[in-house]
Amino acid sequence: MTHLCLADLERAARDALPGEIWDFLAGGSGAEVSLAANRAAFERIFLVPRMLRDLTGSTTEVEILGGRAALPVAVAPVAYQRLFHPEGELAAARAARDAGVPYTICSLSSVPLEEIAAVGGTPWFQLYWLRDEKRCLELVRRAEDAGCAAIVFTVDVPWMGRRLRDMRNGFALPAHVTAANFDAGVAAHRRAEGISAVADHTAREFAAATWESVDAVRAHTDLPLVLKGILAVEDARRAAGAGAAGIVVSNHGGRQLDGAVPGIEVLGEIAAAVSGSCEVLLDGGIRGGGDILKAAALGASAVLVGQPAMWGLAAAGQNGVREVLDLLAVELRNAMGLAGCTSVPAARGLGTRISGYG
Template identity: 45%
Template sequence: MEMPVLTLQDYRRLAQERMEPPVWDFFEGGAGEEHTLAANVRAFDRIRLRPTVLRPAVSPDTTCKILGRTWAAPIGITPMAFHTLAHPEGELATVRAAAARGIPVIIGTFAGRTCEELAAAAAGAPLWLQVYCFRDRSVTRRLVERAERAGVEALVLTVDAPRLGRRLRDVRNDFRLPPGIVPANLDGGGFSSPAAHARAELDPSLDWSAVSWLRSVSSLPILVKGILTASDALRAVESGVDGIVVSNHGGRQLDGVPATLEALPEITAAVRGACPVLIDGGVRRGRDVLACLALGADAALVGRPVLHGLAADGEDGVGGVLDILVEELQDAMTLTGTRSLADILPDLVQTRAPW
């Protein structure tokens, strides 16, 4: 008898069974010796929740409002390339599952389905676009304009990738995209080797002027993704961004940087509510989301587990992953006496080691 799927780890196991090893490594791998990749998950293992008893929270309210839009839970899907490697429907299945649950999705620059069909699938649920800056800014401009016409509501500028990190699993596998797997929203070619394409096309001279340039070509809110220090967070606020994503690119850029949960407290302390602060990297349980909020984040973004659900069971698998996260979050809120997100304060958590 097949074991029931009860946790995100269960979906991970099923996904690995269904994926070809090089594709699994492409999704699962990190930069260098993968210390930061592992640290993202381990950081949550050091968190301890501190319940308040005799404070009923029978039906905790998980809704939150970010950039003027209500989310069903403080959970979103972080951008990842080529969902079509995990399932033929790719991002289309991801967006359908998320939209049905009121969960926002950040479309990757290298999505395998078009902005137009994804916007239609979102059916009015929040949909954002991740933006890489290419050497040829006209490529970036066309992507942004296409997404804005389709109904995307915000832009997430990835600022930690002036070049692609050294991902040794992909180097050893000499990873190439299978025939037919291409970025649906970009023109041209040369996409078969993601690493070679990034070296050739991403802008290595990217600086803070990119924020004002992006503002000049779009009226959409702009978030910056890849912030790990308080000084950069303050610089982002000064540049007029509408939000910050604390991220180390899932451990896929520079090995040896802090886990995102470790970096979060100094960033939220520096920003002091000037704009929403989101976080990705290592979220694997609903209680991890609760910990992020207690340390000052407005929401947590999930990455690899969504691909695991997609590979395991398409749209239903993505829905299963999101349902587990929300149910676990509700359980954690109920058992800590947390009635709503407004009740989540820093004293809800303790850590084994000081940040």
């Protein structure tokens, strides 16, 4: 079947996955207000295109965290990707490599980080703060030794939000899917009514990150440090002052605090507040190339794409993830040209308007 947009791959993935695994991928926390708001916020933003411009030499290539990428896109960290396809993270990382975009290895990957990094391309490593600080910093060292190009420190998960779909399903990892980067014991596999075993496991393992945690990670590595999960202007300024090379404006896809503002709604003021002192990326709600252009117009240097990449993985493995990235490339080039932009940085000169529709 020909997939003409990401929604086509979303439908294919939903058909391919068991119901409780689809819920684990697609669900949000609480009443899923923030999950829905992420898309609604994008749909309220309209661009003001410019006309009569020479589009010769247009390019989607960008520099992200000191490296070149074919698109202003990185594959976001997503846990336990062998839930969605037997090759899991290896298939997704190969697709990102071949598409010329960074791939973010999750701390909770179901394949050891060294094996994923060995795929090549531009691997980044995503870090959660653990109760065992020594083991946490060992993960940073392993990532650096494996050739990762950045540390993406997720700061909005002291514990998992109440994801009611998983709780109603009594969701637990199947035996063949494990937290491959450390010994998770049996907690994530223990099924019980009304309990998410994955959330139970993370409650045992995770701790609340603080600015002292950021300092500890910063002192432990020479890699660029990116803080993921920033929504407040004050936190963005402090992150830049603490030496972060970048921040990811994100409400964790609506999976942590239900009612947290969509990242796209605060992106512009955050980008203005840090004023080039660190890179600003956006995560959450990206469903097409036009969304990437909107994010760029509001000041993002790149976006992270998580769920759509996993739709591709579930639908067709490595080829499916590559198809997602190729569709984003086609849509972004189309949107840029129709808006009168020859480069992603040029999009920052586009006007935006907020509509009551959507």
